[in-house]
Amino acid sequence: MEIQRKFLKDAEKISFDLDHRRKLEHNISRYNVNVLKGKQQFSDLELARKKAANLKHKILNDLDKYLIEFELNFQKNGGKVIATELTAADRTLRRKLHQTVARVTEDLDxxxxxxxxxxxxxxxxxxLTSLPExxxxxxxxEVGVNLAKLCAPFFPHLxxxxxEALGNAPSVFGQSWPKWDKAVATEESVTVVVQVNGKLRSKLDVAAQTPQETLTAMALADPKxxxxxxxxxxxxxxVVPDxxxxxVF
Incomplete structure (x- = not known):
């Protein structure tokens, strides 16, 4: 009986290991190893499944369009960002990049x-994939290079x-972690809530970092x-800036 119990216990363990391996192989074939590694960062399995599916579509598929766009258009200025030549859409994407670098750095640190x-x-x-072409x-x-660096700890193969698709060498793992520029990351305009005795009365659309004195004057001049x-x-x-x-009356 003791031998039988030991055999059944070992068989159960082997069965679990085989089942785990089958699930692992299924997920790799379904999502690929990049997504599987990334989804392991989520503790909730259902959330992980949804995130993995979205990551596969957004990062692994939609970036093809980005790479084609890059290869067709990357000719001017040797890849240097010339601020005076940027459109509003350019500035929006660049701001999002620097905000993302700051966010990911903070989350990891x-x-x-x-x-x-x-x-x-x-x-x-x-x-990136929803902006104009x-x-x-x-x-x-700038976005592609820094996105590759950000992805490296989570999706090494991707x-x-x-x-490499951006024409860089050697490996991304020999590069320094990306830096972010606070000036670039700062929103150009913000919506400031105006309250009277703690109750919402109005809103002001102003330039970011508008001085407190200006915000006060604008609020007091508001008809509401x-x-x-x-x-x-x-x-x-x-006044809470931005x-x-x-x-208070």
């Missing part, structure tokens, strides 16, 4: 938030393939704030 880091890269790829070639290259004031002078004005102005 603090708490190892792999899932949110991957989500950030997915957002960048979504923006006339994006400046130097911006395309990162190396993208790195004037109506809510009913002739009273404000007791206190709370976010809100709260006028």
């Amino acid at each position: 603090h708490d190892f938030k792999f899932n949110t880091a991957i989500a950030g890269m997915m957002e960048l790829v979504n923006d 006339n994006i400046h070639a130097s911006v395309l290259r 990162a190396e393939e993208l790195w 704030v004037i109506a809510a004031a009913e002739g009273r002078e404000p007791k206190k004005i709370i 976010k809100l102005v709260n006028v």
Whole structure:
């Protein structure tokens, strides 16, 4: 009986191992090893499945369009970004890139938030593949080079393939981690909420980093704030730059 129990226990273990291997092989054939490695960063299996499917479509398939666009247009300025030549769409994509580098760097440096880091890269790829086709070639290259570096810890095969497709050598794994420029990453315009005694009254569309004095003056001149004031002078004005102005009466 003891031998039988041991045999059944070992058989159960072997059966589990075989089943695990079959599932692993199925996932590799379904998604490929890049996606499988990336989806392991998510603890929730159902979420992992959805993320893997989306990653396969967005990163592995849609980037083909990006690479074709890059190869057709990358001729000018030797790949250098000339800020004065950039369109609004160019600046939007470049801003998203630098925001993504900052986000992924922060997620990896603090708490190892792999899932949110991957989500950030997915957002960048979504923006990349949905923008107009006339994006400046130097911006395309900047995005491609840095995206390859960001992908390297999560999708090594994909990162190396993208790195080589952009005409780079040697391996992406011999490169330094990408840097981000705070000035480039900063939004050009923001929506500032205007409150009266903590209640929403209006909104202001202003340039990013508008001085507090200007925000205060704009809020006090807003017709909805004037109506809510009913002739009273404000007791206190709370300003959170780029976010809100709260006028307390």
